Amino acid sequence: GNSVTQMEGPVTLSEEAFLTINCTYTATGYPSLFWYVQYPGEGLQLLLKATKADDKGSNKGFEATYRKETTSFHLEKGSVQVSDSAVYFCALSARDTGNQFYFGTGTSLTVIP
Amino acid sequence: NAGVTQTPKFQVLKTGQSMTLQCAQDMNHEYMSWYRQDPGMGLRLIHYSVGAGITDQGEVPNGYNVSRSTTEDFPLRLLSAAPSQTSVYFCASSYSGTLNTEAFFGQGTRLTVV
Secondary structure: OOEEEEOOOOEEEEOOOOEEEOEEEEOOOOOEEEEEEEOOOOOEEEEEEEOOOOOEEEEOOEEEEOEOOOOEOOEEEOOOOHHHOEEEEEEEEEHHHOOEEEEOOOEEEEEEO | OOOEEEEOOEEEEOOOOOEEEEEEEOOOOOEEEEEEEEOOOEEEEEEEEEEOOEEEEOOOOOOEEEOOOOOOEOOEEEOOOOHHHOEEEEEEEEOOOOOOOOOEEOOOEEEEEO
């Protein structure tokens, strides 16, 4: 079946620190991979995505590379800001389940000044 | 362009009451779904629909009903609310059958059952 496992939180970093949030997946086909972000009191917003192996998704300084050999899609940012404090969800969608989404449990990030 | 609209934003119910959470999208998406979000459990799929007149169960369907009479609307009904249904509920929509599309989410409904 399809599933996503991501790093447990919460994560607390100082401003300008380097961020990595690990995400690995299990899929029966060739999924698309996503990172969503949820700011306090809001719904989920797409942060970035990658649709095939070796693709790199990027947005707002965040990056993630689709690694088929390690079934991973780790989220990275070189220098975090206070405004990046949010919950981050890794997700996949797979053709064999009609574009149904599978989410990880979410990682809470707090950036302190 | 409103995207996905959920109402209400907050709701308190007594055990045994019923209610309907509303979800509407204006993007002509075929695929709509309902999730619940609980601490430490991420988002769990309740029900989904791949088009008008078609619905199916997700991971945690018990205690919930859905219908899809139009492309735009996908209401979620709680038949007899229980404290275990206290959660934040999200509706999402996306194109169906197109693998690389993203899902768009509503702002959520925070439900408390006392």
